[in-house]
Amino acid sequence: MKFFEAVPDELFSPLASPNRALYADALDVLCMAYRQKLRLPEDELYSMLRSRLEQQLADATFEGEDIDENELRDISGRARFLIRKLCAKGWFEKERGPDFREYITVPGYASRLLELFHELRDDRPARGFSYVFGTYSALRVADETGSAYEKMAAVYTAFDNTQALIRLLRLVYHNVKHYFQMQLELHDVGEVLSSYFDDFGQKVIEAYIRPLKIKDSVPKYRVPIRTVLMRWAEDDEQLAAMARAAQQERRGGTMEDCRADILRRIFWVQECYDDLEHDYLDEIDAQVRRYTRAATQKIENLTSREQNVRGDLDAVLTALSHSRRADGLTDRLRPVFQLYEQSYLSEKSLWYRKRPGKRSRAAAVLIEENETDAASAAQAAALLHSEYGRAAVAACVQGWLGDRDTCLSTDIPLENDRDYVMSLLAVLSGGSRRAAYQVEELGGSVCENGYSIPKVQFSRKENEK
Template structure:
């Protein structure tokens, strides 16, 4: 469906007129009436417009508007015109009730837009989101419960919370970029400081970054969330029961479709929590550090460029602090600023940095090319990284898997020391989010050709385990 098939074509025309500020305030009054009342009487909206927009209505000129002379005469007529104009453009509709009174109804598209406009106008700090904790809490309660419906609902709830978390992180990242652009246009030190500590500090750091580090921490809850989801994904009987519950809840056309949808959501949540720290949190932290560094440099530059008395005094004091023999300069400016020199003893008072002498050219020294111990150690380290690096480990694991999706300790064929070392390194690197495989340790020990390794399952990442 096209956009203007879902909303009236002239819906936004009042917001592009010369009186757009008045219409925006009127829409906010409409949102207040819609939020506080189930049934909105037309005369109640009329009274709210008159009381809250009296000054704006009196100052408006309504040039080019289709307003009647009687409506233009006083504030009451102008308020009636606002109701007629917004109704004709599709922001609300009128209906007559059983008591023969006119009532206002707000369509779905209009209620969503009014909510959005009010949120954009609201300058209060956002508080209280807890997507990661809600995901952990719902999965933990459902896992400890024997109710299959609760487990199914917990998967869908975890999927919604994770999706909302990703959207929040994207919004935070782009919001930091927005403060970068705002800072470019600022040319006053106080404005930069207010933007950094009041706006950025409260609306970004305290509202989003701080909860992500403390209350709603991904590293804190990641392992329990993944543990519950992986346990459910490996239980075919439980998956079938959850699929039946989802089918009864009309979340899919067939049980097979519901089962596939549950598995897809479980794997998606698992993969998101594997990559969310590297792909989102680290990028946001780096962006915050760049913004903070840029704000500090901006303050320093604006302070040094200040040509007022304060700026000149700052330059003067800086020059005096760097010059140990500024007695004559102090005497010259003392009648104006009443400046007196102060000194103190520190651990460096009796120490002076040795100044290096001027280097002179000397005859070149011939260096014989011999293999030193350092070169030999470097070559050994290079050999170690090449034969046992992450790339070599990934190739070895791929050789074990072949075309299969999973393999076990008995399939590895441990015949020499290198294969034994690779099996240990594969276990150590299996938890790396960048690895293309996952290793699950089983109970017991497997022995072959004199080597002992843990019983384990190697599974290609992103592939459902076949039972």
């Protein structure tokens, strides 16, 4: 259905006229009267318009309006013109009651628009939503003591509450973006502070963010909600009973259609609760942090940019805060500002973190090379050519191999300490590229004459054959 098939074509024309403020106030009076009484007589609406819009009716010019001269003459006639105009444009209808009085009836589209307009005019922050807790409560009660009909109704309630929650989260996200835009137009520190603490703090943080973190918390109720829904989705008999109840309520043509619709809603709610934190809550938290950081930076910029006493004082206090030894600066400022240094003791008062000084380039230090000591050189040469040198180890391994290509550690004689040391050095030297043999560990150990060595296999390298 198209929009103007659901509402009259000229429904919004009063709100586009020069007297749109007067018509908007008249619609708000109509909304209040509609809320107060089930049956609203026309004369009571007329009295409410006169009493609440007396000054606006007196100041209105009604240029270009189809108002009669008799109606334009006084406030009573102007109030009756408002009733006639709003009725002609489709905001309400009239019917005659059994007592021959005219009664006001408000169509469905008009009542919804009136409620919306009244909420937009209401500057008080929203309170009292409990979509997550309402979903949890409905599912828990139905799961514990509910019939198939109550469980079916709980699924539809969970679906509606989750949709409302997502709409609320979108509203909060875009509302924070709106405060970003408003902040660009503020050029006073007091206005920025008032916008953040009074408007943003009360209408966003206290109204929406705080309940979502404490009372209507998604992380708190997500697991119980998903558990109940998953248990119902896996119970075929329970699903059949719920589908039968939904068919009786005419929520679908056949039981299969009702069953498929219930499963679709169950899976959709589960998926939403799986993604709510990542897709919505984390994004909102990041947006709030960005707005807080932007407000703080703007306050700092506005304060430091002001060319008055406050701006100068901010610069002075900033310099004092950056100076560890501000005694001299405080003494120089004391004739201008009544500033006095105050100190206090804390757990770190007796300890200061050492700050490295700036290193300066010093002259190069020359290192004198001493002549090689002949005794040290001889000692080094003796170690290299000792009985435990590389050559001695290689010769010992060649003696173990003999004409064979391989030998095991069990073939090595372990008669004294020298044989034991040479076997260990042979194993260690086998990993060298210059060694003429290679060592393969076989696991375990070999014990002989009180000596224990690992069980290995020595083999010649191919290029050494």
